[in-house]
Amino acid sequence: MAELNDPSEIPTVKVMHPAREMLGMFFQNYNAVFGLILLVVILLFTFVGPYLHTVDPFEMVWAPFTRPGEEGYLFGTDYLGRDILSAMMAGGQISMAIGLAAAVISLVIGVTVGAFAGYYGGWIEEALMRFTEFFQVLPTLLFSMVIVALFGASLLTVTFAIGVVSWTAVARVTRSEFLRIREMEYVAAARSGSATDRYLIFRVILPNALPPIIVQANLMVGSAILFEAALSFLGLSDPNVMSWGQIIGSNREYILDAGYAVAIPGIAIFLTVLAISLIGDGLNDALNPKLRQR
Amino acid sequence: MSGVTGDNALNVENLKVHFGGGTSLFGAKPVVHAVDGVSFSVPAGKTFGIVGESGSGKTTTALAIMRLVHVTAGRVMLGDTVISELQGEDLRVARRHFQIVFQDPYSSLDPRKRAGEIVREPLDLMQIGTLDERDAKVAKLFEQVGLRPEQRALFPHQFSGGQRQRLGLARALSTEPSLIVCDEPVSALDVAIQAQILNLMTRLQRDLRLTYLFISHDLGVVQHICDEIAVMYLGQIVEQADRVTLFKNPQHPYTKALLAAVPTVHGNKRDRRNRVRVKGDPPSPINLPKGCRFASRCPVVEARCHETLPSLKEHSAGHKVACLLNENPDYQLSDN
């Protein structure tokens, strides 16, 4: 390219590093910052808490049905007289790990399937969507029970089972976004600028398809936590680990006598889901140039 | 590399693009004859215009030449390269020689990329020049299309419609193509901005010796900017001539009706009353009639028009018309 200008004459353009700019935008959003703080508090509680409050969550420590605050037990005890505070801490680690891991698994599968179906169309789309529908019509709980029954009730299989049954919604959202954005002229423009399929999928269409996918991923974390609760209620989760779901499940029969034992993990799940969805919304806004610059 | 050599003229031969067809659960899907046997050639450095009703296949022709829709039949050549037959990597590499500018300045730019990135994208994808050279090239392109190089850092929504169309031009120019296909590049712009873009395009063509394929439904614009013009109706060219002849001596009844339909500042209420009108709407490109496609609306239709599909025939040197009545040189449409 002989006729290119001398690089030294280019007027410099002040552009912040995209990541820095995005973070700046994120931290200007009060809701998002609140969500982040909330999440950090929950993480500290579950991961640092056990070092400060060293009571075995499986051990009977006091009389059953001790109300929260009584006898020095902040969250009280459950029907077996186990300390709910340490159960909440230990259970939080597992619930959050399962929630996030299952969400990541379903995002990876869902986005891949949806993106390929939406981008390529034709028989590829037909095949992938039939595949998706197959998973969608399976009764999810039953199917995950089968997986757990086959591979044993370990943490890994439970997480995997939840991920595998919940990716279909992500796939459908991704596909419909891809179908819509594929027709936009800027995609045709990139194509005539010699873009490869990979570039079009990951650098052009996916960034524009993100908002509804992020919303879907938010929902996923919450539903994965609840799903694990359902599995452990049925006794299908790993019996050797505590989780928020397990606390709800095991105390459910005594809900009238010890409502707090169900309410406390319930509130924790709610707060976690809230924190994650506030963060997700903040991310979405921070990623959107229209909202970024005014 | 499949470089484009020769005089870089565009040659389109018997281009056909049909959509649909095949069968589905509910029987055969209808075939849309969007482009149905279109041929023309454009000498290097000239502007060829296509006008016609909505749905006549203008955009589809453009997209087929750009290899952005499937070409059902026919050949498209740019210089010595048969671009309609390129595949895979060869096609991707050859794309630098032909670029497109779209109608909608809002949906044709990726909202999540900065203006600079958008213009630079083709250079990055084709690995043209070093990183610094690319930056310099982008800055120069911004100046060429009348934008300030500082504006590279902005996002598309921070530009006005006219500025966005300048960005679209800069992107198309970045790979130094010989052919630029412009699909209604000024239709979405205000008249004052339209003039700015048209003048810019004329200047760029002169400076860079570009070949333009210019699509529009605005006859005034086409008359202003094109050297030769084809009028399309339902997937076919019905008349083709140089810009002076087409407007001075139109032959096809559709062309005449189209010219009569455009209100001009030189006209007035009384003139308007004496114009010939065509009735109705164009038929659908799915169930095409057997004879002339304009027959259902033609003011001078004859019985034979419904039977035979006229082909594009030379009327006089360089002036082609597809009308059965065209064979009679004395034929005139009343009044106008």
Added chain:
Amino acid sequence: MTHPLLSIEDIIVDFETRAGKARVLDDVSLEVNSGEILGIVGESGCGKSMTALSIMGLVPDPPGKVTSGSIKLDGRELVGLDHESLRQIRGKDIGMIFQEPMTSLNPVFTVGEQIAESIRLHEKASTKAAMARAVEMLRSVEIPEPEMRAKAYPHQLSGGMRQRVMIAIALACRPRVLIADEPTTALDATVQAQIFDLLQDLQSEMGTAIILITHDMGAIAELADTVAVMYAGCVVEKGKVETVLSAPEHPYTKGLITCVPHLLPDPPKVRESLQEISGVVPALTDLGKGCAFAPRCSEKIDRCEAAKPELRTSIDAHLTACWVAEKETGV
């Protein structure tokens, strides 16, 4: 002297926006008589549609507000009327056709039902009688086979036919004023000509007063009797079409006429470049105290940026708001 059928006097419309208060219409005055077509031209965003909406009493409030001014239909004040009276006037006395024929029709009702519905909103008529009237209306806007088309849904009609249906709805109660806001921008030239013919017939046969909003100077020349050129919320020039088009006084009007490549029956061999109006329309939130057109104007003088010119008559009810034009005509 008789008063005009519809007169707008010194209408001011303000919008609260994030960037501050925007004066979307600034002292707009217009009038139109029975059997007359008034054309309004100008670039996008100059307030053409807002003028129409303020006549219909449809300015979105909030964020918009008719701050002052008066709109009189046959002597009756419309500004400040209550909702019910305005609703009665809309459709019955003033009809309106919108720019986009597809989104203005309800997709789940047949076009016949929609026309009948608008008749029954204003008149006591049985469902059957209203339907018969609807078919008549479709016939009068030259839709072929009106009995059959009345049973069609909007998506089953072409763009041209949908716009005819819109006109039929607007005319169902024989309003005295019809506002057509860019009625043909989505249509082909040949179909546009048919719609324009229809408007002209209405005007001459039924004596309807028509306000035609467009950005096409050609349409103004061939259809309108009077014209108002708008820029940034103001009327900058108005008068009889022949005078304004043949002897435009405002630099913006001159620019609008010369920047468009006009279709010529005998185009010159050599192409000339087009006259440009440089720059873009300013944001309504930060207009200076001078003439809004001054930053783009090629004829401006010192005074233009200091004070805002007002509409002044030169000859024969031809008004222009421009300091230079004022100086030249010596009024």
